[in-house]
Amino acid sequence: MQIDRVEVLAVAPEVQRFTWSHDLPEQFMTNTLVRIYTDDGVQGVGGVSNYTSFAFDRYTAETLRHMLPVLIGKDPLNRESIWNALWSRVFPLSPGALAAIDIALWDLFGTYAGLPVHQLLGGASDRIRSYASTPLFDDVPTYLKFVEDMIDQGFQAVKFHCWCLPEKDRELVRAVRLAFPDQNVAFMLDVENNYEWQDALEMAMELEDLAFEWFEAPLMDFDLPGYRRLTKRVNIPIIASGNWIQDLPAFEHALQTECWSRARTDVTVCGGFTPAQKYMALVRAAGMKCEVMSWGNTLISSANLHLMLGTGLSSWYEQPVPYKPYEYGMHQTIRTGADGFVHAPQGSGLGHRIDWDAMKAATIHRLDSREIA
Numbered sequence: 001m002q003i004d005r006v007e008v009l010a011v012a013p014e015v016q017r018f019t020w021s022h023d024l025p026e027q028f029m030t031n032t033l034v035r036i037y038t039d040d041g042v043q044g045v046g047g048v049s050n051y052t053s054f055a056f057d058r059y060t061a062e063t064l065r066h067m068l069p070v071l072i073g074k075d076p077l078n079r080e081s082i083w084n085a086l087w088s089r090v091f092p093l094s095p096g097a098l099a100a101i102d103i104a105l106w107d108l109f110g111t112y113a114g115l116p117v118h119q120l121l122g123g124a125s126d127r128i129r130s131y132a133s134t135p136l137f138d139d140v141p142t143y144l145k146f147v148e149d150m151i152d153q154g155f156q157a158v159k160f161h162c163w164c165l166p167e168k169d170r171e172l173v174r175a176v177r178l179a180f181p182d183q184n185v186a187f188m189l190d191v192e193n194n195y196e197w198q199d200a201l202e203m204a205m206e207l208e209d210l211a212f213e214w215f216e217a218p219l220m221d222f223d224l225p226g227y228r229r230l231t232k233r234v235n236i237p238i239i240a241s242g243n244w245i246q247d248l249p250a251f252e253h254a255l256q257t258e259c260w261s262r263a264r265t266d267v268t269v270c271g272g273f274t275p276a277q278k279y280m281a282l283v284r285a286a287g288m289k290c291e292v293m294s295w296g297n298t299l300i301s302s303a304n305l306h307l308m309l310g311t312g313l314s315s316w317y318e319q320p321v322p323y324k325p326y327e328y329g330m331h332q333t334i335r336t337g338a339d340g341f342v343h344a345p346q347g348s349g350l351g352h353r354i355d356w357d358a359m360k361a362a363t364i365h366r367l368d369s370r371e372i373a
Contacts, residue, residue: 001112003076005037006068006101010365012056013358015325018135020161021192022168029325030057031297033359034064034100036108038076044108045354046303048096048268049296058365063097068369071101077112079105083274095246095271102272103303103350110349117303117351118344121273121310126344128308130317130336131157131188133295140175147180150321154338157186157213157316164194170206177210190216193241197226201233208236214262214291217241227259237261242293243269248278255286262315266293267303280311294318298330302350305334309344317342329359 010032017026033047050057067086074082083102086093110117118126132150137143147158160176162169173189180187189207191200200218207215214237219226221244231238242264245251251270255263263283267276283290290313294304301320308314319336320326327333331353336342345351 001038001040001042001075001077003036003071003074004039006071006369007035007037008061008064008068008367009033009035009359009363010056010058010061011329011359011362012364013328013362015328016322018325020136020190021164021194022136023164023194024192025053027051027053028056029297030060031299031329031359032057032060032064032096032100033299034104036071036076036101036104038108042076042108042112044076044104044106044111044349045299046100046103046105046107046272047297047299048100049300050096056364060094060096060100061365061367063094064100065367065372066093067097067101068367068372072369076105076108079109079274083272096268099268099270099272102274103267106273107349114348116344116346116348117273117306118309121277121307122312123310124312125309127341128305128314128317129156129340130319130342131155131159131186132321132336133159133318134161134321136161136163140172143172144175144179147176151180151185153336154340155319155336156184156340157188159188159190159216159318161190161192164191166195166199166203169203173207173210173212183211186213188213188216190241191218193217193220195219197230200226200230204230204234204236204238208234212236214239216264221245224254224257224259227254228257231259231261239264239291242266246270248275248282251279252282255282255288260288263288263290264293265290267307268296268300269293273303273307276307280307280313283313284311289313289315291315295320296326298327298333298352299350299354301326301334302345302352305342305345306350329355329362331355
């Protein structure tokens, strides 16, 4: 079996846009898809979500232009060999572009084997608890009404994206716990790398008193000394955003020097399932959990869900809400059930059927390996 064609689509649907911090405009969400064809007729699809402030993203698709020729003629089952061949020896290329290819190869492998990806990764579980991950809302009453709605739908946890301004955020978390004192409902706070260290410490102590599940992204991911100091000062779990540590040695160093209470990464951040297995092996060796991100379009969320279910190292699935903007172009989606869980996608590979007519209708940039010299 050989790869004989690769297609790339930068899909940019006009859906509702959100932000997650006072200093970010509403974000454009681009879904860059890679579709791999073989001479045996087996196909695989992967993707990566990008969020940009002023226009849709074409960078990831254009990065793939430099990778597609490497794939032609390769055996798609030789994923490790292909991943190494794609890695630039000159200047780094986008991990998201690498990930989209690698995810597509794993989807193809699952289709070829007749198995879902999570079983290929270990098959630790077929379901996981879910938390509703909010956008930024205008005011505290809106957040409180949203939490009530989420609990009514079956969610057992809610993570707040907030203003990322300490005083306003403190007002929110206090109001939330006052309105929902039941300890069976878990809450998390994500401040998108925005705090100074002292503000982070004070908020961590506040959240600990309010029995929050964790405090996410208080500092820039690169501030490993700051994370190490913060983690040692409080008992509430401290986790990074997971967006910026994009290579294995840096991730290993952060684990070994006890920067975080729990690790955090994403299949699309670390370059695909092939390297993600190595990341998760390091987490397991450290005796930790890895709260894998799963924010984004259905296809990207599905890839991260498979990683969680395959390894069994995550406590929660991150369900982006409201649902609809993240489900564009999909015949099958991921939604949290009334029991507060999401379940493994059905079918082989990633297990989701794509509405290709809808994806192509919203495509703003396309590449085809047959048209690249």
